[in-house]
Amino acid sequence: MNRSLIKHLLVGMTAAATLGTASLSHAADPIKIGAINIRSGSAATYGEFAQKGFDLAVKEVNASGGILGRQVEMMYEDSQAKAATAIQAARKLVYSDGADAIVGLDSSGVAQGMVPTMTELQKPLIITHAATPDVTGKLCNAFTYRVSVNVSQNMKAAAMVASKSDAKNWTTIGPDYAFGHQSWEYFGNYLKAMKPDVNLMSETNFPRFGAEDFTPFIDRVMNSDADGVLISVWGGDLVNFVRQANDRGFFDKGLDLMFTVGAATEVLSALGEEMPEGVHLSTRYWFDAYDNDVNKHFVKAYVDAYGNAPSYNAEGAYAAIYAYKKAVETAGTTDGPAVAKALSGMSFDAPNGKVTFRAGDHQALVSPNWGVSGPMDAKLGIRTLTNLQVFDGEAVTPSVEETGCQL
Incomplete structure (x- = not known):
């Protein structure tokens, strides 16, 4: 064999070895998922x-071999409930930290601001909490998905509950941004269609998000003709609201009260017996509402790990990781556009049943839960839900044409 041929073979072998090492090194690199949630202020418990x-979820996934043989690594950022902060965090996660996907978002206002940037980042976003219909409606895009219940779905369910009430004059108390205003708008439209004789009062109440004093709004409702009230205050604000409402005798007035996210276990844990019995409470997921193997496993694992019942926000987060895992495995890659495409129309098993991301708008067809606050659960330290209703996700979701989404 001449020297030239030997040299050629050695170069080829070296190149092959180098490529093999690079391939193994890439396979060992973790898949990085960036989470953006509220991690400070009155709603920090949601983060x-x-x-x-x-x-x-990540602990379970990694213990079972990861995704495509790669371990998963979470990176956490605080949105501070500000859209500009969330956008900055998303860009940092993708451009500086190498995130393969983004998950989370709690505030509707934050989601409205951040969702348009996903086409720039070219990474899939799975929203786990923020409920504005806009992000799977007029602001929808190829990269944005939501695994949790949105305002439209929950308010149609709320209207179905309210339509059976004797209340005639309805008003609202909700945060003064998209979530509060859209909750009232969708609820009113759905309820009026079901029960045309109800009166949607012009006297509405929208305290700022993060307000400390709710007494002027509580007093205003108590001094009005309202006999039905939709309350979309949430997080630490809802805890403060309920305590102040107790002090004012609000719950002794015989009003028909509907708390749109009152059965969040974060809130119920903070309030304990201070949450009154006999009021309508909703949640995007109630841990005791689903009789399936995935939910049984999730609830047990969560209680074993943390000592309390999982909230809908914890369930949405858990489900998002498994949704991303299936999409990556379907696509065979972590490439952003490929994974986003794999999510479209995809179904997977979650604690709240089989979940499908509708291809037309990327909204998950999931089931709102409504119940009535019942006795205390001594073991978990929260009120139980009685008269629990699990609404069919498909039945409460408007058509793609109605959402305004154009993908």
């Missing part, structure tokens, strides 16, 4: 509970 859901 805390979301992280518990993310961490539990």
Whole structure:
């Protein structure tokens, strides 16, 4: 064999070895998922509970071999409930930290601001909490998905509950941004269609998000002709609201009260017996509402790990990781556009049943839960839900044409 041929073979062998080493090195690199949630201020518990859901899912996924043989690594950022902060965090996660996907978002206002940037980032976003219909409606795009219940779905279910009430004059108390205003708008439209004789009062109440004093709004409702009230205050604000409402005798007035996210276990844990019995409470997921193997496993694993019942935000976070896992495995890659495409129309098993991301708008067809606050659960330290209703996700979701989404 001449020297030239030997040299050629050695170069080829070296190149092959180098490529093999690079391939193995890439395979060993973790898949990075960036989570953006509220991690400070009055709603910080939502970020805390979301992280518990993310961490539990990632621990399970990694223990079972990861995704495509690669371990998963979570990176956490605080949105501070500000759209500009969330956008900055998303760009940092993708451009500086190498995130393959983004998950989370709690505030509708934050989601409205951040969703348009996903086409720039070219990474899939799975929203686990923020409920504005706009992000799977007029602001929809190829990269944005939502695994949790949105305002339209929940308010149609709410209207179905309210339509059976004797209340005639309805008003609202909700945060003064998209979530509060859209909750009232959708609820009113659905209820009026079901029960045309109801009166949707012009006297509405929208305290700022993060307000400390709700008494002027509580007093205003108590001094009005309202006999039905939709309350979409949430998080730490809802805890403060309920305590102040108790002090004012609000719950002794015989009003028909509907709390749109009152059965969030973060809130119920903070309030304990201070949450009154006999009021309508909703949640995007109630841990005791689903009799399936995935939910049984999730609830047990969560209680074993953290000692309390999982919230809907923890469930949404947990489900998002498994949705992303299936999409990556379907696509055979972590490439952003490929994974986003794989999510479209995809179904997977979640604690709240089989979930499908509708291809036309990327909204998950999931089931709102409504019940009535019942006795205390001594073991978990929260009120139970009685008269629990699990609404069919498909039945409460408007058509793609109605959403305004054009993908």
